[in-house]
Structure formats: structure tokens, C-alpha cells
Amino acid sequence: xxxxxxxxxxxxxxxxxxxxxxxxxxxxxxxxxxxxxxxxxxxxxxxxxxxxxxxxxxxxxxxxxxxxxxxxxxxxxxxxxxxxxxxxxxxxxxxxxxxxxxxxxxxxxxxxxxxxxxxxxxxxxxxxxxxxxxxxxxxxxxxxxxxxxxxxxxxxxxxxxxxxxxxxxxxxxxxxxxxxxxxxx
Numbered sequence: 568x569x570x571x572x573x574x575x576x577x578x579x580x581x582x583x584x585x586x587x588x589x590x591x592x593x594x595x596x597x598x599x600x601x602x603x604x605x606x607x608x609x610x611x612x613x614x615x616x617x618x619x620x621x622x623x624x625x626x627x628x629x630x631x632x633x634x635x636x637x638x639x640x641x642x643x644x645x646x647x648x649x650x651x652x653x654x655x656x657x658x659x660x661x662x663x664x665x666x667x668x669x670x671x672x673x674x675x676x677x678x679x680x681x682x683x684x685x686x687x688x689x690x691x692x693x694x695x696x697x698x699x700x701x702x703x704x705x706x707x708x709x710x711x712x713x714x715x716x717x718x719x720x721x722x723x724x725x726x727x728x729x730x731x732x733x734x735x736x737x738x739x740x741x742x743x744x745x746x747x748x749x750x751x752x
Contacts, residue, residue, distance in 0.1 A: 606717030610636035611677065616723035618649070618694070619687070620703045627656070628692040628709060628723055629685045634677040641714040642683075643674040649707040650694035657690050668693065674714070687730055703727045 616630030626649075634640050645653045657671040666688075675690060677683040685691045692709065694701075701707060705725040712718050 604638060604715075605636065607636070607640040607713035607715050608711070608717035608719040610634055611640060611642075611711070611713070611719045613719075613721050613723075616721055618701055618707045618723050618725045619728045620701050620705075620725050621697060622700045623697055626650075626694045626697060626701050627687070628694065628707070629687060630723065632675070632677050632683045632685065634679060634681055634683075637679050639679050640677045641674045642677060642711055643714050644712045645692045646710045646712070647694060647707055648698065649701060650697050652695040653709075654693045654695065655690075656693040658688055687728065701725045 612633045612635065613630045614633060616628065618628045619626045628645075628647075632642065642655065645655065647653055655671045655674055656668045658666055658668050661667045668691075670693075671690065675683050675685075683690070694707075703725055706722050707725060708720065708722045710718050710720045
């Protein structure tokens with residue numbers, strides 16, 4: 568019996584030493600740090616989304632992109648059945664002092680815990696080469712793609728809008744933001 572107690576004590580001591588040794592090899596990473604970031608598409612929402620009505624050619628989508636995460640999120644592209652080509656556009660002043668729309672290199676950064684506004688005369692999603700007329704009262708569906716490859720889908724109502732003096736005409740990518748000429752009678 569005495570031998571059995573000594574063997575049991577030795578085995579317990581050996582197991583305790585093994586547990587201590589192995590715990591020294593364990594990762595010191597906290598569960599928060601070990602968790603991978605959620606896909607950007609799960610952290611983004613859009614509010615007040617809408618699309619400018621247009622019979623053909625070009626239009627634009629607007630709204631406020633909200634980032635519910637604690638990391639900046641970069642929107643890199645958009646797709647929609649309403650258009651064969653979509654671009655993320657910014658409005659900048661050119662060398663002549665005119666305001667022009669152009670594709671935004673690198674996409675739109677939605678700040679952590681913040682929002683990014685898409686508005687007429689400013690940043691927006693440009694629909695170039697509409698597949699069908701966008702009439703007021705219709706809806707358009709969009710899929711946004713983020714730098715991590717994740718996506719977010721939303722539907723926006725189409726509205727009549729004539730503000731901001733946008734001129735979506737022309738073949739060049741720098742679209743003129745100056746007032747359109749008034750038609751003569």
C-alpha cells in the first residue's frame with residue numbers, strides 16, 4: 568500500500584508539473600485580440616439612401632454610410648443592375664477653378680464609429696450608362712464592396728432632383744459641375 572501511495576503522489580506531482588510547463592507555452596493573447604475583425608460589410612449601414620431620376624445616360628446615388636465598427640472601413644466599388652458601370656466619385660476644383668466630378672482613387676474611407684456622406688455636389692456613387700430609365704418612385708439595388716472583399720447590399724428609392732447643377736453629360740471622366748445652360752425658346 569505504501570508503494571501505491573508513493574506512486575500516486577509521484578504521478579500527481581508529474582501531472583501538475585506537466586500542466587505548469589504547458590501553461591508556460593500558452594498564448595498570452597487576450598480573447599479580444601485573438602478575435603478576428605468582423606467583415607466590413609457586417610458593420611456598415613446606409614441611411615437616407617436615394618438615387619437621382621434619369622431617363623438615360625448617367626445618374627448618381629446618395630445617402631449616409633455608417634460604420635458601426637471600431638476600425639476604418641474602405642468602400643472600394645459598387646455594382647447595380649441599374650447601370651453597366653459604377654464609380655465612386657468625388658467633386659474637386661480643377662486648375663481652371665471649376666468644380667468637376669472624378670473617380671476617387673482608393674475609394675471612400677468610412678471612419679471607425681462614424682459616417683461618410685454621399686451627397687449631390689460632393690462624394691457620390693456615379694451610375695454611368697444606365698440599363699433602363701430610373702423614374703421617380705422606382706427603386707435601385709446596389710452591392711457595395713469593401714477592401715476586405717466583404718459586401719453590403721441596399722435598395723434606394725429613385726427621386727426627382729434638379730439641385731446642385733450637376734451636368735452628367737460628356738465623354739470625359741471629369742464631369743462639369745457648373746450650371747447647365749438654360750434652354751432657349
